[in-house]
Amino acid sequence: MNPYLARLCRLASQPSRRIIGLMSGTSLDGLDVALCRLEGHGPSTKLMLEHFATVPYDNDTRDRIRTVFAREQVSLEYLTLLNPWLGRLHAAAVLRCLHEWQVNPAEVDLVASHGQTVYHAPRHQHQRPDFPQNATLQLGDGDHVAVGTGIITLSDFRQKHVAAGGEGAPLAAYGDFLLLSSPDEERLLLNLGGIANFTYLPRAGGDASTAFSTDTGPGNTLLDAVVRTARPGQQFDEDGRLALAGQVHPALLAALLDHVFFAAPLPKTTGPELFGAAYLTAAHQISGTAALSLEDTLATLAEFSAVGVARAVQAAFTTRAAPAAVYLSGGGAHNPALRAALAHHLPGARFASTDELGVPGDAKEAILFAVLANEAVAGQPIAIGAGRQRVPAVGMGKISLPG
Numbered sequence: 001m002n003p004y005l006a007r008l009c010r011l012a013s014q015p016s017r018r019i020i021g022l023m024s025g026t027s028l029d030g031l032d033v034a035l036c037r038l039e040g041h042g043p044s045t046k047l048m049l050e051h052f053a054t055v056p057y058d059n060d061t062r063d064r065i066r067t068v069f070a071r072e073q074v075s076l077e078y079l080t081l082l083n084p085w086l087g088r089l090h091a092a093a094v095l096r097c098l099h100e101w102q103v104n105p106a107e108v109d110l111v112a113s114h115g116q117t118v119y120h121a122p123r124h125q126h127q128r129p130d131f132p133q134n135a136t137l138q139l140g141d142g143d144h145v146a147v148g149t150g151i152i153t154l155s156d157f158r159q160k161h162v163a164a165g166g167e168g169a170p171l172a173a174y175g176d177f178l179l180l181s182s183p184d185e186e187r188l189l190l191n192l193g194g195i196a197n198f199t200y201l202p203r204a205g206g207d208a209s210t211a212f213s214t215d216t217g218p219g220n221t222l223l224d225a226v227v228r229t230a231r232p233g234q235q236f237d238e239d240g241r242l243a244l245a246g247q248v249h250p251a252l253l254a255a256l257l258d259h260v261f262f263a264a265p266l267p268k269t270t271g272p273e274l275f276g277a278a279y280l281t282a283a284h285q286i287s288g289t290a291a292l293s294l295e296d297t298l299a300t301l302a303e304f305s306a307v308g309v310a311r312a313v314q315a316a317f318t319t320r321a322a323p324a325a326v327y328l329s330g331g332g333a334h335n336p337a338l339r340a341a342l343a344h345h346l347p348g349a350r351f352a353s354t355d356e357l358g359v360p361g362d363a364k365e366a367i368l369f370a371v372l373a374n375e376a377v378a379g380q381p382i383a384i385g386a387g388r389q390r391v392p393a394v395g396m397g398k399i400s401l402p403g
């Protein structure tokens with residue numbers, strides 16, 4: 001037997017596993033690296049986060065990804081070259097983190113690598129009759145991470161979700177359900193990344209089939225794009241200072257909200273393919289606001305993100321009140337302008353951070369992939385999907401052996 005397969009079998013029956021979760025999201029700020037100790041599997045999973053770091057992307061890396069990111073037309077050669085290049089970059093980042101944390105790679109059981117989403121194409125977005133499927137593409141091939149780190153790697157988690165009928169995202173519900181369900185309260189877990197999404201969790205022990213997650217629209221992606229253009233060298237509106245100095249422009253807001261995505265049934269996903277710079281330019285033109293100040297544009301975009309969240313929450317809870325307990329994660333949770341707009345549009349909510357539940361908000365998505373890998377190796381197909389999520393129980397992740 002291949003010794004790596006034998007190792008994998010041993011890992012599956014161990015009481016706990018040490019797994020590195022990797023996530024690089026739509027904001028392209030860097031690679032999130034979470035070294036997790038995961039004990040057990042399924043609803044009895046216990047997480048100990050041993051270390052977490054975001055390894056920032058330099059300008060060259062960001063530029064390379066942006067050459068293909070969310071673009072309909074790209075050079076096939078460039079895409080092909082970027083795939084192993086990113087895999088090796090992520091492997092090198094893992095080794096650097098382990099060195100800093102004084103952890104021997106041989107003492108890590110698995111890497112769980114999300115890769116870099118370069119194009120997300122749910123059917124409702126691509127609308128091509130010749131391709132009736134949902135589709136999504138992540139680069140940074142798992143074989144390159146496995147060979148580069150010497151650690152067995154699981155990757156490409158989203159394809160199984162698509163194969164089973166889902167849109168390949170959000171996968172957050174699977175990890176949230178296993179780690180953050182509580183017998184004491186039902187919860188909304190609201191992640192404010194480039195794209196915003198939330199997970200609804202019923203009380204632990206309740207009807208698990210009602211758990212689900214959905215994207216709600218942009219989180220930070222348009223805010224970041226505007227700042228990058230207006231203030232070269234700046235990646236985002238630090239502490240929402242510019243947005244807080246502006247006023248919401250009602251006509252621009254109305255133009256931004258005028259898209260079928262916001263009325264589409266839940267769950268649904270989206271990405272910068274739709275909510276990119278061109279979307280904002282069109283809304284500026286329609287509303288006659290092309291000359292609006294940077295501050296007012298950012299204030300309006302923060303409002304837009306918050307209204308998107310509020311509309312999805314309203315759509316999810318038409319016959320009863322939404323859960324009051326809302327736990328925030330993702331970079332947008334650090335943006336006071338976004339938080340103020342959310343507080344206004346979700347008046348019944350009691351906001352806290354997932355940090356208070358033992359899962360640091362900035363690390364939550366990287367941890368998710370470690371949890372998915374743990375289930376793929378030691379658990380069962382995760383059975384929350386069949387209900388509201390409308391995806392049969394699946395395990396996710398492809399296995400790459402280092403040798």
Ligand SMILES: Nc1ncnc2c1ncn2[C@@H]1O[C@H](COP(=O)(O)OP(=O)(O)OP(=O)(O)O)[C@@H](O)[C@H]1O
Nearest residue numbers: 025026027193194195220236239330331332334335
């Ligand atoms: N102090 C801050 N003030 C304002 N915004 C902030 C702050 N810190 C982080 N952000 C925002 O958070 C973003 C990074 O968020 P995050 O890392 O959650 O995104 P991501 O994981 O790439 O996105 P996604 O979840 O869509 O894949 C930054 O680009 C910025 O917009």
Ligand SMILES: CC(=O)N[C@H]1[C@@H]2OC[C@@H](O2)[C@@H](O)[C@@H]1O[C@H](C)C(=O)O
Nearest residue numbers: 117120169170171172193195215365
């Ligand atoms: C296709 C894709 O990469 N989607 C990401 C993105 O970033 C946020 C939102 O859009 C979410 O749907 C998803 O990531 C998280 C980790 C998820 O699947 O839950």
